[in-house]
Amino acid sequence: PKIHAVDRNGTETVIEGESGMSLMLNLRNVGGLDIAAICGGMCSCATCHVYVDPAWMEKLEEQSADEFELVEFSEHYKENSRLSCQIEMTDGLDGIRVTLAPED
Numbered sequence: 001p002k003i004h005a006v007d008r009n010g011t012e013t014v015i016e017g018e019s020g021m022s023l024m025l026n027l028r029n030v031g032g033l034d035i036a037a038i039c040g041g042m043c044s045c046a047t048c049h050v051y052v053d054p055a056w057m058e059k060l061e062e063q064s065a066d067e068f069e070l071v072e073f074s075e076h077y078k079e080n081s082r083l084s085c086q087i088e089m090t091d092g093l094d095g096i097r098v099t100l101a102p103e104d
């Protein structure tokens with residue numbers, strides 16, 4: 001599935017993503033984007049914070065309470081904030097568009 005990813009400079013790249021892997025790993029390992037992910041995808045660092053294009057928000061699995069509590073704490077929190085390590089890429093998300101949030 002393709003991922004349209006906008007980095008912190010506003011540059012968009014299209015990544016040929018892999019299903020079954022988190023969005024964070026797709027953005028960082030496949031797409032080479034600058035995501036620290038210092039907790040390794042364990043939902044405890046919030047450095048994988050992205051904004052999901054509103055049209056795609058409802059296609060995602062509902063976020064967990066743990067994820068919400070962590071991302072809501074970010075000073076850059078918006079309604080379409082998600083932690084990309086908590087989103088699993090699937091073929092159904094082909095074409096998803098996300099923007100990296102500024103670093104806190």
Ligand code: FES
Pocket residue numbers: 024037038039040041042043044045046047048049083084085086
């Ligand atoms: Fe740490 Fe997502 S990688 S919360």
